[in-house]
Structures are given as structure tokens and as C-alpha cells.
Amino acid sequence: MRKIFSAPSGILLLTMVLGALLAPVLPLQDPLAMDMSGRFAGPSANHWLGQDDYGRDLLSRLVYALRGAILISGSSAVLAAVIGISIGVIAGYVRGFSEMLSLRIMDVILCFPPLLLAMLAATLYGAGPQTLVPVLALVFVPSFTRVAHASVMTVRAMDYVDAVKLMGAPSRRIIFRTILPNVSGPLFVQFSFVVAMSVVLESGLSYLGLGVLPPEPSLGMMIGAARATFLTEPWLLLAPCILLSVLILVLNAFCDHLRHLLDPRRSAGS
Amino acid sequence: MGWFLRRIAQSIVMLWVVISLVFLSIHFVPGDPVELLLAQDGATPDPAMVEVVRGQLGLDRPLHEQYVKKLGDLLRFDLGKSIVDESSVGKEVARRLPRTLELIAAAGLLSLLIGLPAGVLAALRPASLFSRMANLASGTAQSIPVFVIGTLFVITFAQLLGWLPAGGFVAFERDPAKHLLLLIMPATTIAVGLSAIVFRITRASMLDVLPLDFIRTARAKGVPRRRVILQHALRNALMPVITVFALQLGGLLAGTVLVETVFNWPGLSGMLVSGVNARDYPVVTGVIVVVAAFYIGLNLLVDILYGLTDPRVRK
Numbered sequence: 106m107r108k109i110f111s112a113p114s115g116i117l118l119l120t121m122v123l124g125a126l127l128a129p130v131l132p133l134q135d136p137l138a139m140d141m142s143g144r145f146a147g148p149s150a151n152h153w154l155g156q157d158d159y160g161r162d163l164l165s166r167l168v169y170a171l172r173g174a175i176l177i178s179g180s181s182a183v184l185a186a187v188i189g190i191s192i193g194v195i196a197g198y199v200r201g202f203s204e205m206l207s208l209r210i211m212d213v214i215l216c217f218p219p220l221l222l223a224m225l226a227a228t229l230y231g232a233g234p235q236t237l238v239p240v241l242a243l244v245f246v247p248s249f250t251r252v253a254h255a256s257v258m259t260v261r262a263m264d265y266v267d268a269v270k271l272m273g274a275p276s277r278r279i280i281f282r283t284i285l286p287n288v289s290g291p292l293f294v295q296f297s298f299v300v301a302m303s304v305v306l307e308s309g310l311s312y313l314g315l316g317v318l319p320p321e322p323s324l325g326m327m328i329g330a331a332r333a334t335f336l337t338e339p340w341l342l343l344a345p346c347i348l349l350s351v352l353i354l355v356l357n358a359f360c361d362h363l364r365h366l367l368d369p370r371r372s373a374g375s
Numbered sequence: 376m377g378w379f380l381r382r383i384a385q386s387i388v389m390l391w392v393v394i395s396l397v398f399l400s401i402h403f404v405p406g407d408p409v410e411l412l413l414a415q416d417g418a419t420p421d422p423a424m425v426e427v428v429r430g431q432l433g434l435d436r437p438l439h440e441q442y443v444k445k446l447g448d449l450l451r452f453d454l455g456k457s458i459v460d461e462s463s464v465g466k467e468v469a470r471r472l473p474r475t476l477e478l479i480a481a482a483g484l485l486s487l488l489i490g491l492p493a494g495v496l497a498a499l500r501p502a503s504l505f506s507r508m509a510n511l512a513s514g515t516a517q518s519i520p521v522f523v524i525g526t527l528f529v530i531t532f533a534q535l536l537g538w539l540p541a542g543g544f545v546a547f548e549r550d551p552a553k554h555l556l557l558l559i560m561p562a563t564t565i566a567v568g569l570s571a572i573v574f575r576i577t578r579a580s581m582l583d584v585l586p587l588d589f590i591r592t593a594r595a596k597g598v599p600r601r602r603v604i605l606q607h608a609l610r611n612a613l614m615p616v617i618t619v620f621a622l623q624l625g626g627l628l629a630g631t632v633l634v635e636t637v638f639n640w641p642g643l644s645g646m647l648v649s650g651v652n653a654r655d656y657p658v659v660t661g662v663i664v665v666v667a668a669f670y671i672g673l674n675l676l677v678d679i680l681y682g683l684t685d686p687r688v689r690k
Contacts, residue, residue: 216393216671218629221647221663225397228651228659229404305520309633312522313648328526335530342530346523354518 108366114358121352125172134162136169136322145338157327157341158334167348170322174352177234177317178303181241186296188242189249194288196250197257198280208254211247219244219306227315237316241306245299252295256288263287290367297363301356308349324349378682386675393667397660398445402438409434413654428458432657454661459653464661467646472665474544475635475642479627481558482565483620490570491616494577495609498585506578513571521630525564525637532560542638561638565631569623576619580612614684618677625673628666 110119124131134152139159146156154163192211196204214222226240260266261284269283310316311325319326324345331342409429413420429435432455433444448455454464497506516524533541539560547554584590585608593603632644639645643662650658 213389213392213396216389216667217663218626218666218670220632221629221666224632224647224651225400225659225663228654228656229400231654308520309522312633313636315648315651325520325522328523332526332529336534339530342526346527350519350523353520354515357514357518 109363112359112362114355114362117351117355118359121171121355122175124168125175128168128172131168133165133168136161136165137320138162145334145341154344155340158330158338163341163344166322166327167324167344170324170327170345171348171352173234173317173321173323174304174307174349177237177307178241178300181238181303182245182296182299184238184242185245185299186249186292189246190253190292192246193250193253194257194280194284197254198261198276198284204254207250211250214243214247217244219302220309223306223310224315227310232310232315233318234316237307237310241303244306245303248299249292249295252291253288256291257284260284260287294360294364294367297356297360301353301360304349304353304356324352379679382675382678382682386671390668390671393671394446394449394664395442397663397667398442400660401432401434401656431456431458431461449664454664455657457650457658458655459658464658467658468643468661468665471641471643471646474640475628475631475644478558478561478565478631478635478640478642479624481562482569482627483624485562485566486570486573487620489566490573491577493570494574494616495581495604497574497578498581499604501582509574509578513574516567516571519567520633521564521568522633522637524567525561525634528560528564529637542640544639544641557638557640561634561640564634564637565627569627572623573616573620576616577612580615581608584608584612614681618681621673621677625670628669 109115139161140156141159144156144158146152148155152162152164154167157163157166192207196207217225222244223237223240226236230236266279266283269279274283307316308323308325308328311323312329314326314329317323317326327345328342328349331338331345335342409425409432410420413425413428426435433441436444452465454468456463457467493509497503497509500506529541532539540557542560543557545553545557590603590608593607594600598607628643631640631642632647634640635642635644636648643666646658647662649655650662
């Protein structure tokens with residue numbers, strides 16, 4: 106555990122996640138409180154990063170937008186992982202018709218470019234987080250299923266699985282105690298990757314106005330809104346751009362770091 | 376031959392499933408789909424209007440009848456009519472699709488021109504400063520969302536430096552120079568992320584091929600280094616690059632939505648975004664079916680090329 110979070114990317118990620126989760130108890134201004142007299146005001150003691158076009162506190166909006174991005178991407182990734190891994194493990198363990206069927210269903214989902222699937226859902230169900238989380242989850246279920254399925258296929262042929270089976274262990278025990286712990290590595294890597302992808306997708310949808318709805322802050326939406334006033338207020342545009350890029354960069358770096366840590370070829374040597 | 380036919384049949388089945396799902400999607404919605412589509416800001420729509428739209432969408436007929444009609448329409452490339460202005464979705468797609476394809480083609484070409492040489496160079500000297508810088512740059516380029524890159528391009532090259540127009544579109548026939556000028560920024564924006572991917576795959580693939588025996592043999596026979604790299608190594612390393620590149624291009628059909636929005640490029644996306652905002656169901660599903668068909672077709676093409684060049688795939 107210490108090894109996982111001691112890398113620079115781990116520390117940064119932990120800081121961002123903690124900051125986002127603790128946002129309601131941090132001494133921040135209300136991100137929705139408008140103050141028309143303070144439109145485009147520069148940094149001050151009350152507003153460290155200044156105020157936006159509605160006089161709202163920029164720092165607090167950034168932190169809450171980060172919180173939104175992490176909560177939405179995190180929860181959709183968890184949802185996708187639970188569903189995808191269950192299907193993948195069962196398909197790989199049971200084999201036969203259910204395996205064929207579930208993998209084909211995943212192929213069908215993969216035929217839809219993620220952004221389009223999200224837009225179709227927004228057309229049918231309306232935009233907003235209640236549409237966003239299930240759609241993002243749906244989009245990423247196949248990637249978990251594929252990774253879980255492939256890992257289970259390799260692990261189930263191992264002698265130790267046969268040994269547990271011969272000892273008369275029930276399937277449930279074999280799946281949860283013997284197989285899952287041995288396939289968890291690639292799944293963790295996949296999870297961090299999916300969170301990053303889902304941050305990208307959420308910000309893109311919010312930029313188009315189809316994700317998080319105003320007045321809730323969202324990095325994608327803030328970038329879209331600040332374009333008009335860039336020449337006079339460059340910081341309003343650059344701040345969310347930087348924060349969003351750093352978040353994705355850190356998530357990607359963390360994903361690479363996890364992959365290195367969990368690569369058996371590396372750990373065998375060290 | 377059997378393998379190819381099976382692969383083609385598989386793609387057709389896939390397309391049929393996708394079309395069916397898109398068709399059925401409106402029926403998955405709880406409650407009356409037409410009332411939901413017409414409900415703006417929570418107001419109850421006019422019952423007369425609901426009946427008109429229901430008739431337009433053919434939702435007043437039994438489900439199986441609608442389905443058969445839909446499939447028949449699609450076979451004749453009829454994508455239906457917009458709810459908003461009753462314009463033909465197929466015509467609008469035909470007008471806009473070439474612009475999106477042009478953008479993707481330009482971006483693809485650009486990213487190959489950057490990614491391939493950079494990947495080869497980085498693989499030849501993996502420990503060099505260039506290789507490390509390129510690695511870092513490609514990692515960063517892949518992390519920045521495409522609409523952020525586009526926005527930064529607009530403010531830098533259009534608003535601050537004034538070198539390029541901020542966005543828009545002029546038909547090639549009307550003003551070729553202006554057309555190409557307007558193409559530069561959106562194409563480059565897409566190429567940033569795409570060339571990073573091409574670079575990574577080329578580099579990794581070259582690193583796999585370079586230590587192989589046949590490369591050493593070629594060098595030992597006295598073939599010039601340049602020729603060994605370009606004709607022996609690169610040719611063998613290209614396979615994974617082509618595969619990943621083609622799949623990325625397919626994904627771009629949807630990925631350009633954001634870039635087209637940033638630069639007001641009137642491709643498929645404008646139609647799609649306004650369709651989603653107006654909840655214009657036939658427009659959205661029409662575009663999605665076309666994009667999915669392209670995507671599946673591209674996948675098929677890649678697999679067939681793969682099967683032609685590498686017999687081991689055809690099992």
C-alpha cells in the first residue's frame with residue numbers, strides 16, 4: 106500500500122481526491138453564491154483566485170468542479186467495475202453459452218463510440234449526472250469484462266485452482282478466494298485507466314453542455330464559458346484547463362505506476 | 376475464403392444488432408417517449424402535437440411493423456426526417472459527412488507525418504535526449520483533452536498572435552486557400568493526440584523488431600543502414616501501427632464532435648449537438664447509425680487487411 110501511494114503521482118492523486126472529498130468541510134466560499142458587484146474581481150483576501158463572470162469564487166468553483174469530476178468518474182468506474190468484473194469472471198469460469206453471449210454483448214457495446222452513446226442517452230433521458238453516471242458505467246463495462254475474462258482464463262488453468270477444486274471447495278469460494286485475488290492486478294490498472302477516461306468523457310460532455318448542468322461547477326463547462334472573456338480574463342480559462350489536464354495527467358501517471366508495480370516480470374527480478 | 380466470408384457476415388450481424396438497439400432505445404425509456412421528447416423544461420406538451428409527432432415517427436403502429444419499416448428504410452439509405460423542421464436526415468448527413476471525413480483525413484495524414492519518423496528515431500536511439508523528450512511530450516499530449524488543446528490553439532494562434540482565423544468553414548470550391556487555412560487548426564488539434572499514439576506504437580513496435588536476427592543478417596550482408604531501417608525493420612513494424620491507427624480513425628468519427636464544436640466546423644457534430652439539445656430523436660439516431668456503420672466497416676477492413684498479410688490470423 107505504501108509503495109502504491111509513495112510515487113509522486115500517488116501523492117498528487119491522493120491530495121486531489123482528499124481535497125475534493127473534503128471540499129464541504131474546507132473553509133471555502135459557496136461555489137454557487139453570486140456577487141454581481143464582484144464580477145471579474147481579481148484575487149483578494151476573501152477570494153484567493155478572484156471571481157468569475159457572475160462574481161462567484163473561482164477557487165471554490167475549481168475545487169467543487171474537481172469534486173464533481175472525481176465523484177462522477179469514480180462512481181461510474183466503480184459501477185462499471187462491479188458489473189464488468191462479475192460478468193467477466195463468471196464468463197471465464199463457467200464458459201459455454203453464457204461466455205459466448207456475454208462477450209458478444211460487450212462487442213456490441215464497443216461498437217458505439219462512447220461519446221455518441223452518451224449523447225443518445227442525453228437525448229432520451231435528458232442531460233445531467235443521473236444520466237451521466239449510468240452511461241459512463243455502461244461504456245466502460247466491456248473493458249472490465251474483457252480484462253477479467255482474459256485473466257480468469259489464464260488463472261483457471263493453474264494447478265492451484267485444480268487443487269482447491271479437488272479439495273471440494275464450492276465454486277463461490279474458488280471464485281472469491283482463489284481466482285479473484287490472483288487476477289486483481291490487471292483489474293486495478295484497468296480501474297485507474299477507466300477513471301481517467303471517464304474524466305475526459307465527462308469534461309467533454311460538460312463542455313458541450315450535455316453533462317453536468319449549470320449552475321453546478323464542472324471543469325468542462327467552465328472552460329466553455331470562459332472562452333468568450335479570454336482576452337480580458339485569461340485566468341478564468343487557463344485555471345480550469347490546467348486543473349483538468351493535471352488531473353488526467355496524474356491519473357495516467359498513476360496508472361502507469363500501478364502497471365509497473367504489478368508487472369510480475371519486474372517484481373520477480375527485484 | 377471461408378474466414379473472410381465469416382468475418383463479413385459477423386460485421387453485418389453486428390451492424391444489424393446496433394441498428395436494432397438504436398431503434399429500440401426509444402422504447403426503453405419509461406413513460407411515453409414522444410411526450411418525453413417534446414417536454415421542454417418540464418412543461419406538458421400539447422396533446423395534438425404529441426399525436427402529430429407520434430405519427431411522424433411511426434410510433435402509432437405496432438412495434439414489429441415499425442421495426443420492419445425502419446430496416447427497409449435504412450436499406451434504401453432513408454434515415455428519416457427531423458422532428459424539428461422535417462428536413463431529411465439522410466440529405467443532411469450526406470452534406471456534412473464529407474467535411475468530417477476531410478478533417479479526419481487531414482488529421483490522420485498529419486499525425487502519420489509526425490508520429491512515424493519520431494517513433495523510428497526514438498526507437499533507434501532509445502536512451503537519447505530526443506527519445507526521452509518525445510516520450511514525455513507524447514504522454515502529455517495524450518493527457519490533455521482535445522477541446523482544451525483546441526481552445527488553447529484558438530486563444531494562442533487566433534486571438535493573441537492573429538495568424539489564423541479562430542474557426543469557421545468556407546467551401547473548397549468557393550475559396551480553396553481560405554478553406555485550407557480554416558482546416559489547419561482543427562486538423563492540428565486532432566493530430567496532437569493522434570500523433571502521440573502513432574509515435575508510441577511505432578516506437579514500441581520498432582523496438583520489438585530491431586533486435587531480431589533478420590535485421591542483423593541484413594546488416595551483415597552489407598545492406599546500407601538506411602535501407603535496413605526503412606525497408607526491413609519499418610515494414611515489419613508497421614502492422615501494429617496500421618491496426619491501432621485505423622481503429623483510432625474510426626473512433627475519431629465521434630471524437631471530432633468536440634473539435635468541430637470548438638472551431639465551428641460544420642461536420643456531423645453540429646447536427647448531432649443541436650439534435651441532442653432539441654431532443655430531435657431521428658437526427659441523433661441517424662447520425663449514430665451512420666457513424667457505427669463506418670466504425671464497423673473500418674474494423675472489418677483492418678481485419679481483412681490483417682488476414683491478407685498474415686495467414687495466421689485466418690484461423
